[in-house]
Amino acid sequence: MTTGGTVAWQERSLLQPAHPEPGGPVGWIGTRDHKRIGLLTIGTAMALFLLMGVLALIMRSQLAQPGEHLLSTDEYAQLFTVHGSGMIYLVVTPVALGLGVWAVPLQLGIPIIAAVRTTLWGYWLYALGAIVLLSGFLTTDGAAPDGWFAYPPLSDRQYTPSIGVDLWLLGVFAATVGQLLMGATLLWTILRMRPPRMSLLRIPVFSWSMVATCLMVVMSFPSLLAALGMLGLGRIDPNLFHHNVWNIGYQHLFWFYGHPVVYVMFFPFVGILAEVISTFSGRRYFGYKPTVLALLVFAALSMSVWGHHMFATGQASDNYYSLTSTALSIPAGVEYFGLVGTLMGGRLRYTTPMLFAIAFLPQFLIGGLTGVMVATPSLDKHVHDSYFVVAHFHYTLFAGSVFGLFAGLYYWFPKMTGLMYDERLGRVHFVLMVIGANMAFLPMFALGYLGMPRRVATYPASAGFTTLNLISSIGAFVIALSMLVLLYNLFRTFALRRPAGPDPWQGTTLEWVSASPPPRFNFDAAHPLPPITSYAPLLDARLRADEPEPAR
Amino acid sequence: VNGTTKPALVVAGWTAGNAVLAAILPAFHERPFAVTMYAVATAIPALVALALLRVPARNPRPEEEFTLGGGSQWVLPNALGLILIGLGAVFGIWLVIIGAVLVVVSSFQLVRESRPRPTADSEAVDGRS
Numbered sequence: 001m002t003t004g005g006t007v008a009w010q011e012r013s014l015l016q017p018a019h020p021e022p023g024g025p026v027g028w029i030g031t032r033d034h035k036r037i038g039l040l041t042i043g044t045a046m047a048l049f050l051l052m053g054v055l056a057l058i059m060r061s062q063l064a065q066p067g068e069h070l071l072s073t074d075e076y077a078q079l080f081t082v083h084g085s086g087m088i089y090l091v092v093t094p095v096a097l098g099l100g101v102w103a104v105p106l107q108l109g110i111p112i113i114a115a116v117r118t119t120l121w122g123y124w125l126y127a128l129g130a131i132v133l134l135s136g137f138l139t140t141d142g143a144a145p146d147g148w149f150a151y152p153p154l155s156d157r158q159y160t161p162s163i164g165v166d167l168w169l170l171g172v173f174a175a176t177v178g179q180l181l182m183g184a185t186l187l188w189t190i191l192r193m194r195p196p197r198m199s200l201l202r203i204p205v206f207s208w209s210m211v212a213t214c215l216m217v218v219m220s221f222p223s224l225l226a227a228l229g230m231l232g233l234g235r236i237d238p239n240l241f242h243h244n245v246w247n248i249g250y251q252h253l254f255w256f257y258g259h260p261v262v263y264v265m266f267f268p269f270v271g272i273l274a275e276v277i278s279t280f281s282g283r284r285y286f287g288y289k290p291t292v293l294a295l296l297v298f299a300a301l302s303m304s305v306w307g308h309h310m311f312a313t314g315q316a317s318d319n320y321y322s323l324t325s326t327a328l329s330i331p332a333g334v335e336y337f338g339l340v341g342t343l344m345g346g347r348l349r350y351t352t353p354m355l356f357a358i359a360f361l362p363q364f365l366i367g368g369l370t371g372v373m374v375a376t377p378s379l380d381k382h383v384h385d386s387y388f389v390v391a392h393f394h395y396t397l398f399a400g401s402v403f404g405l406f407a408g409l410y411y412w413f414p415k416m417t418g419l420m421y422d423e424r425l426g427r428v429h430f431v432l433m434v435i436g437a438n439m440a441f442l443p444m445f446a447l448g449y450l451g452m453p454r455r456v457a458t459y460p461a462s463a464g465f466t467t468l469n470l471i472s473s474i475g476a477f478v479i480a481l482s483m484l485v486l487l488y489n490l491f492r493t494f495a496l497r498r499p500a501g502p503d504p505w506q507g508t509t510l511e512w513v514s515a516s517p518p519p520r521f522n523f524d525a526a527h528p529l530p531p532i533t534s535y536a537p538l539l540d541a542r543l544r545a546d547e548p549e550p551a552r
Numbered sequence: 553v554n555g556t557t558k559p560a561l562v563v564a565g566w567t568a569g570n571a572v573l574a575a576i577l578p579a580f581h582e583r584p585f586a587v588t589m590y591a592v593a594t595a596i597p598a599l600v601a602l603a604l605l606r607v608p609a610r611n612p613r614p615e616e617e618f619t620l621g622g623g624s625q626w627v628l629p630n631a632l633g634l635i636l637i638g639l640g641a642v643f644g645i646w647l648v649i650i651g652a653v654l655v656v657v658s659s660f661q662l663v664r665e666s667r668p669r670p671t672a673d674s675e676a677v678d679g680r681s
Contacts, residue, residue, distance in 0.1 A: 021623045030623030117624045117662070124631035132635060166642045174635055191559035191604060200558055215566055219596050223589065232641075245585065252586050256593065296562070300569035303593070304577075307586065320580035324573065 021520075030120070033520060034113035037123050038102025039416065041182070042409075044127050045095035048086055050483065051134075055083040057480055060440075064473035066461040076457035077145035078164070082134070084148035085168065089175050090130045092401055093261060096268040097182045097217075099408055100210040102416070104186060106511035107204045109195050109529045111521035114188040118181050125178030133171025136164030144168035147455065149254055152231060152247055158238040166235065173228045176221055183217030186210055197532040201292075204509045204535050205278075205285055208292045209271025212299035216260040216267075219303060224257035248315050255306035263302045265397060266364075267295060269404025270335055273357045276407050277339055279507050280354035281346025284536050287338035294334035301328055311377045312384045318377040325375030332368060336361070351505070352426030356407035359434055360400055367395030370445070385455075388448025394441040403433070414500030417493075418516040425489040432482030439475025443468040502527065508536035560604035567597040624665065630658035 021027045028036055059079050062070045071079065105113050113119055136143030141162030146155040155165055190203065190211050203211075227250055234240040234250075241247055278285040285291070305328065307321035339361060348354070370392040374380045383389060406429075414420050447468050452459065459465050503512040511518070514527045523529050533540045574590040636651030 022625075026625065027623055029628050030625035032624055117627055117666075120624060120627045121631055124628050125634070128631055128635045132639070163642060170635070170638045170642070174631075174638065178631075187600070191563070192607065196555075199555075200562065211562075215563065215597055215600075218600060219570070219593050222596065223593060248583070249585050252583075252589055256589060296566055297569070300566050300573070303570050304573040304590070307582070315583070316586075317577070317580040317582040320577060320582060 032116045032120070034105050034116060034119065035102050035416075035518060035522075037113075037116070037119050038098050038100075041094055041098025041101060041123050041126070044123075044130065045091050045098060048130060049091045049095075052083050052086040052091060053480060053483060055079050055086070057476055059083065060473040060476040062457060063459075063469050065470070066459050066463070066466055068458055071457060073457045074145060075142065077455070078137070078143040080455055081144050081147055081168070082136070085133065085144070085172065086130075087397065088148055088261065088265070089172050090126075090133065092265040092397060092405070094126050094175070094179055094182075095405060096213065096265055096401075097179055097186065099268055099272070099405075099412075100186050100207075100213070101182060103412065103511060104189060104207050104210055105193075106415075106514060106518060106522055107207050107509050108190065108193070108198055109510045109523065109532060110189075110193055111523065112193075113185060114193055115185045119185045122178040122181030122185070125181070126175045127178075129171045129174030129176075129178060131171075132167050132174065135171075136162075136167040139163045139167070149258060150231060151254075152234050152241040152250055153238070155231060156234045156238040156241050157236075169228055169232055169235070173225060176224050176228075180217060180221040180225075183214040183221070187214035187218065190214075195529075195532065201289070202532055202535050202537075204271075205274035205288065205291060206268070206271035206509075209267045209274070209295055212295040213264050213267045215296075216264055216299050216302065220257045220260040220264075223253045224261075227253035227257070248310075248313065251310055251313065252306070255309045256303075258309060259306045260299075260302050262393075262396065263299065265401050266404075267299070269360070269401050269408065270295070270339075272404050272408035272411065273339055273360055274342070275507075275509060276353045276357040276411050277342045277346075278536065279411070279505050280349045280351055280357075281342050282349070282506070283342065283346045284508070284534075284539060285338065286341035286344075287334070288535055290334050291338040294331035294338075298328060298331035298335070301331065305375070308375050308380070311380045322375055322377055326372060329368070329372055336365070351410075352421075352423060352430055353407045353411035355427065355430045356403050356410065356433075359430070360403040360407065363395060363403060363437065364400030367392060367397075367400050371396065383448050385453055386448035387444045387452045387454055390454050391441050391444030391448060394444065399437045399441060403437075406430075406433070411505070412511075414504050415511055415514075415516050415518070418500055419493050420498045420500040420504060421493045422489050425485055425492070429482050429485045429489065432478055432485060436475050436478030436480075436482055439478060440472050441475070443472045443475075447472075503538070506538075506542070508539040510537060512538055557605065560601045563597055563601040563604060567594060567601055570594045570597070624662070626658040626661040626665065629654050630662060633658060 021031060021033065028040065031037060031040075058071065059076065062068050062076060101113060101119060105111065134143070139162070141164055143164040144150065144155075144160075144167070145162070146160055146165060146168075150165070150168065153159055187210075190207055194203070230240075230246065230250055230253065234246070241250075274285050274291070301324055304324040305321055307316035308325045310316035311318055311321070343358075370388070374383060374389060374392055410421070410426055447465055448454075450464065450468075452463070452465050459469075500516050502514065502516050504516075505512070510529065510532070513530055514523055519527075530537055530541050570590075571594050574587065574594055577587050577590060633651045633654030633656075636647050636654065638651075640646070640648030640651060
């Protein structure tokens with residue numbers, strides 16, 4: 001059966017490749033399989049995550065005691081710049097998109113992603129951009145030292161002549177173009193390539209979260225490219241930044257990207273939480289429609305809050321940005337109700353992904369509520385550029401998003417690899433992560449409130465920051481220990497090769513009907529698509545199977 | 553309202569929300585630069601909504617002719633060429649030349665590989681047998 005020259009979706013899902021991909025590394029380099037592109041993105045981001053963690057450990061070693069001289073001030077500036085830039089541009093944002101590239105076609109029940117070569121091109125621009133950014137460490141003057149937002153005039157050639165800034169600029173530009181392309185193809189896939197029975201209100205929550213994410217990507221990422229272009233011009237002619245309109249203009253352009261990207265690094269993980277909590281509560285996701293609406297409203301509203309990063313400049317409209325930023329708590333509250341409502345009354349299974357998902361809820365709440373505090377101009381002006389802000393965004397991005405990331409990785413790992421990891425080691429990883437994250441980041445609130453500025457390489461013993469900094473540094477090393485447990489678990493899993501089976505969790509969405517790992521075109525004759533009856537089609541199928549047969 | 557227009561309406565609604573938020577910004581005495589930036593950015597999702605309306609729900613072109621093909625080994629050289637051109641702005645014109653050659657050659661190959669490649673078993677593959 002054909003429709004307009006194309007194969008009907010159900011038939012297409014059973015296709016075999018006309019031209020099989022080459023095997024080995026060559027096959028991966030030029031792959032047209034969305035799953036491989038997703039795995040390449042996730043793998044690259046996770047390798048960079050470990051590297052950024054090492055940089056964080058060096059910084060925390062420097063700050064563990066007052067007057068420490070492990071690093072010079074300039075070296076410390078390079079480390080916090082690359083750590084911050086790396087985590088945002090090269091780790092959490094791309095891994096969120098990579099998870100989407102891997103999972104969305106599977107969740108929608110389709111064999112391909114839209115414009116697969118563009119998606120692959122996006123991956124390579126991201127990966128090469130990462131190499132360029134990090135190569136700053138190999139230059140005579142070292143890597144960029146101007147922070148992840150590289151404000152001019154500090155970052156123009158007059159004040160920072162080092163070539164590391166140029167490499168940072170080019171690396172971030174390339175990585176951002178790559179992620180923009182990945183976001184655009186993903187958005188098109190969800191909105192235009194769904195199979196006939198996958199109506200908008202049958203799209204799983206994770207895929208909806210990717211719609212909201214990708215809308216923010218296509219709207220906000222070009223403004224970062226414009227800001228970087230402006231910075232590039234400023235590095236050619238520093239006179240450009242002698243005019244206030246360019247300095248403040250750069251900040252507007254930068255933060256028009258810089259705040260929505262926080263939600264690009266948040267929404268996919270809310271979507272993952274929805275899938276994980278629904279699966280391990282053994283029930284349908286609670287409040288599906290309000291949550292979908294909340295995601296879209298949240299995403300739209302998040303485009304209007306950028307100026308709250310500029311309260312301290314005195315050149316942004318405090319009332320508008322404070323109002324829109326505070327209003328974000330309404331859709332955020334709806335999402336939380338959905339997640340907690342799914343947990344309530346469910347038959348909970350405390351697997352590793354579920355534990356990470358549950359821990360996300362209170363930890364992200366700390367980050368979110370302190371976000372409301374710094375969205376209030378009078379409070380923000382007190383804690384601006386202090387460790388309070390560092391604590392706030394680490395609670396959102398690490399204790400929140402990274403916990404959501406691990407929930408997703410543990411949840412989909414059996415599907416990605418076909419192998420089952422050691423659950424006991426997964427729980428050890430979880431416990432150490434919870435202890436480490438809270439030890440590392442909770443004291444930072446107090447440090448900030450006491451007046452410790454961010455981005456200082458050291459502090460005097462008389463400042464009264466020593467004990468809190470020591471606790472924070474110990475917490476960072478506990479996180480590092482948890483990563484060693486994770487690596488050991490990975491090593492053990494690949495050594496033992498315990499098969500996971502197609503649906504080890506009793507999942508509710510279509511990816512769990514496929515083999516583990518899924519075949520080239522996701523669904524084959526042995527694993528055909530079931531009827532798509534809702535956003536939880538496998539749960540529907542199980543419920544139908546459990547129904548007693550009508551009496552004759 | 554049908555399967556083609558619904559996604560466009562979702563994106564259009566999202567765009568309209570942003571347009572409202574941009575429209576009230578001047579009432580708070582924000583700088584013209586910020587208002588203009590927000591308004592211009594709002595045009596991007598508006599274009600996405602328009603594209604969704606213009607492109608039919610299913611691509612009439614047989615995607616599998618190229619999507620189901622082998623690998624795309626020239627994507628990496630193409631991206632590398634672009635990066636080298638960028639690095640040329642820092643390290644000198646010679647990198648721009650190498651990058652440009654890579655981009656031209658790989659682009660040619662990418663265009664070539666996107667042309668349909670009929671195979672002996674293509675009839676069976678595309679389900680039209």
